[in-house]
Amino acid sequence: MPACSTSLKRQLDGLDIGCHQKTCRRCRKYRRKAISFQPFLSLEISSYSVARNEEASNLSPKAALHTKQVVSMKNEQLPGSRRSSFQIASCRSTGAMRVLWWLAPLFLGSLAGAMCPPRCECDDAALVVSCEDAQLEVLPIQLNPEVETVRLRGNRIASLEFSMAFYTRLRSLDVSANVLQNLGPGLFQDQRRLMELNVSNNAITMISPEAFSGLTDLRALDLSSNQITSASEGGVWKGLESLWELDLSHNRLDALSAEVRRKSSRWDDDSDCAPLRNLRTLILDGNIFSFPPSNCLAHLDSLRQLGLADNRLTFIGEEAFPATMGELQTLNLQGNQIASLTPNCFSNLTKLQVLDLSDNNITFVPTTSLARLGALQDLDLSGNPISRIAPLAFQALFELRRLRVSRLSELEHIDPRALVENVRLEEVRLELCPRLKRLPPRLFHSNPLLTRVALRGNALQTISAGDLPLRQLRFLALADNPLRCNCSLLWLWKLARSSAQKLASRNPPSYGNHTPTWAETAGGATCWEPVPLRGTPVYKAPEETVGCEASWATVLMVTGVVLSLFTLTCAILFYCGGGGRWCRAETTDTPSSRINGIKEHYPQPPSSNMYHQHHLLHHHHMGLGPPHMWTDPDQVVPPEYEYATTDGGLISVKKPSTSNSLGVYV
Template structure:
């Protein structure tokens, strides 16, 4: 019994072994792995990366879902190169030497979802190369040498959602290049040498939500560049060293929530192109030589939360610069030339959570007291601000200020006008007048001038405020007379100094004028002249006017006579005949005792022939 049981046990184990061997043999038969490849039957993956392959290997399993052919030396993909791999969903051909992709090279890959062709040597993609990829969702052709996108290159990729064409040498995108990309949501055209915005091609991308450009060769962003991209939410334009301005309607039609224009050459903040972006939340204008953020010009960006201005040329952020931005919570102005940032620049500092001011030549005085007081509630990024230009506090970190000594450390000195001697100027009409005004204080006060109507004077015009604090009145006129006010201001207060100007009119003529009495004003007389006003005439003026009038009349008559003389000469010999007839006086009286009578006087009749 025991022997029979042992034999039976051996037979069972042998059967199990044979069954396992058969299953293994079947799996090996179905998953024949090409040389230089590693196959994973469980993950349905074939990995041929780094196998020094010069062509796509034969014998790949038809059930493979992932095929990795990276880091080989493939140069050409022939027509229907992968037609047997009908279940393939991910194909990676990155880091090869691909130069040619033939038409219908991927035909048969109807299940393919991702196709990566980055870091190859492609210069052009022929029309029809992506035929059959009806379910492709991601295409990566970055880091090639592509020069142009032809019409209908991607026409069969109706399901494509993400396309990357980074680090290429594109010089032209044909108008119909993106036809068929009806599902595309994200497009990267980084690394282009485009000298014109492909606006016509972009009109095909009706559902695009994210667009990125890199190294554009533009000097200005033209009007209506993105006019049909109504669903676009994110726009990135970077590393465009010649981009100096944005046209007023360059962003027309967009409802962006995120806008990045960095590493360009914008010297002024693009207020006008941005003003309609009321849904904008994130704005990055870093690494542009922008110098000023002016007051009261950003209020239209109602939902703006983050503004990045890193690595620019900012000299000043004016008071009221962020007026109206109730949701503003992050400002990064690191690596600029700011000496201060006053609390009045913000709508409310209570919403501010992150402030980047490092690597600025900050002067620690009363203008930055609010920053130090809120240092426990704000994030200063990688490094907190440091005092640079203040002599006493040079090198101090904002986090090192003791709370009890803040009022004594961060102080300002009110302005004081230095020369308060009264300035009264009396000049004749047409002369130029200059009033001087200089002030001292800490920080150095700004000087402005107010006219007699208490309006600020600009640096341009006949009456102007000069950059050195002086007031210049050129070619003074009587209406310039009055009191002007010099006002010196800084964060600690104001000081003022009035000056007076009296402009005398030209002296009147010493000769007694000739007056015509009883002449009423002409209807076209200037305002202020009424009907009882007497007009004054100078005798010399009258004589000159009469002489000019006589000469003009005599010249006209002379010209007429000369013309008639030459005209008559041109008619040839003319005989003149005159006939004169005299009719004597006649009288007629009534007869038969009539009472009526008639008498006619004599007359001459002359005919000239």
């Protein structure tokens, strides 16, 4: 057998080859270069040789298609080792060709198995290839050219060039957790059917303009957890008119597009974000945005979900969310440094249903700003330094279903009217507030649909049965509160015991599959006081601890205190009713002070000297006495009713029934 045919046979057997100078002149120039052949390269050589003599082999349609695909490869698109393999195969020895004709059917007969690289799983029926954690350094080119799903997560692939052109029918490509550094222009030019592309968790620092220009059917693009510093270069998003989901979280972005000019009342249509007009989900969490990217958001009139968590936002102004964002339903602003919000900052978000403002620097509930969100259903204000929840704090939020106000380290007071207008409220989470020692009475009695209440990790010492809507609750959490196990928790103890008795009366099969409800465990509440019961669940506390029966000594002591208070009260009332000095104000002896004192409490009679004289006489000699009367100074008074005064004046003191001409002063 000629030397070239022997070398090719060794290649087909997967052995290391090296041409010999004495036996083959055509192969002499490869004498110093040993080529390490993998099984898939040997298959390519055989396919190349057989493709030139298709009449001499009996190939299936799929095998013929694959061989034509291999033959169509250009030499400049292949690495050096592969280019050398095809040059070796150019030895046109008749014996070598005959050997290939005999061996090709053996390899092509099991084409599916030979095309699947080691550590990969290939399903030709479903057109799925999975090579996760297979230690690959390049995207294999020997896969089925009709494959639709390729998973290459967790390899060491540094570039996708020279490989993507072989797979034009891809629907989903996952190259996450590799070592890709950039995405060059036109990289996906031939993947017009691709709908999902995941290049997350790589080392990408730059996206070249028109890198996605061929992805006309792409719906989801994941670029998260890279090192992208800029995506505002012209044409970066070109070709993504069909994109629905874009994930750029955990990069180093501070802008999505260059600054643009306005045309009258509309934004410039030539903006870099204009191709993203059909975008529905945009995730920008974990970047370095100081302000919301309003210039780009103005073009996203189909946006439903926006994530700006864990950025550097400090202020939300009126222009943060343009009027074109009227379809937005979910907004995540968690983990920023927001300290203030303007009253109209959310006025354009008329359909917003979920708002997350947790872990910011908000010191009070932004009632005015939230009142613009008439469709809001889920609100999270956890992790803010809010010290007080005022009355009607969540005013006009009639559609609110879920409220989270946990981890409020400064919260000390909640007004009982805080939730009055939230008639559709179903769940409240008020947890981990270390300064909240008391739950307002009847806080939840204006919420007829409330079924879930979480009060874990607060400083509550007691809870009254009237504080909670027990008849409608389906879930209650009371764990990690310093509760005092006394008669104030008797209702909770009885509730747990009653629920346990009902459970014990059920059939054994249902008991075995039953999950304890909050009532059976008293909501997870444990005793903090008395000290001997610290850490004991409330429903396991002894009955005498939570019982309200008092001893005879206690009854006598309480009775004595009550009687003492009653006696003291009666004495005070009796003394005041008898005209004691404690019950009337101190006055001076001057006539003017006495007259002024009487004027304050009684209607004033006509001004006369006789009245003043009678006033002095009355206070000095007559006490409060009977009703006082006065007459006109010119009126004749019968002698029996005349009284002389020290200055010679006359005073008339007649009973009211004696004469109708006399005035009466009481």
